[in-house]
Amino acid sequence: MRTVLLIKEIYREGFRNLGHYLVKRYFKLFAWFSFVMFTVVLYAFVYRVFTGFPFD
Numbered sequence: 234m235r236t237v238l239l240i241k242e243i244y245r246e247g248f249r250n251l252g253h254y255l256v257k258r259y260f261k262l263f264a265w266f267s268f269v270m271f272t273v274v275l276y277a278f279v280y281r282v283f284t285g286f287p288f289d
Contacts, residue, residue, distance in 0.1 A: 281288075
C-alpha cells in the first residue's frame with residue numbers, strides 16, 4: 234500500500250504545475266497569433282484605402 238501511495242505522490246508532484254504551464258503558453262501563443270492577424274487586416278485595409286478601393 235505504501236508503494237501505491239508513493240507512486241501517487243510522484244505522479245501528483247510531476248503534473249502539479251503542468252496545467253498552469255500549458256495555459257500560460259497557450260495564451261501567449263494566442264496573443265501573438267491575434268496580433269499577427271490584426272496586423273494583416275490593418276495592412277489590407279490601408280492597402281485598399283491607398284489604392285482607391287470603393288467601400289460601397
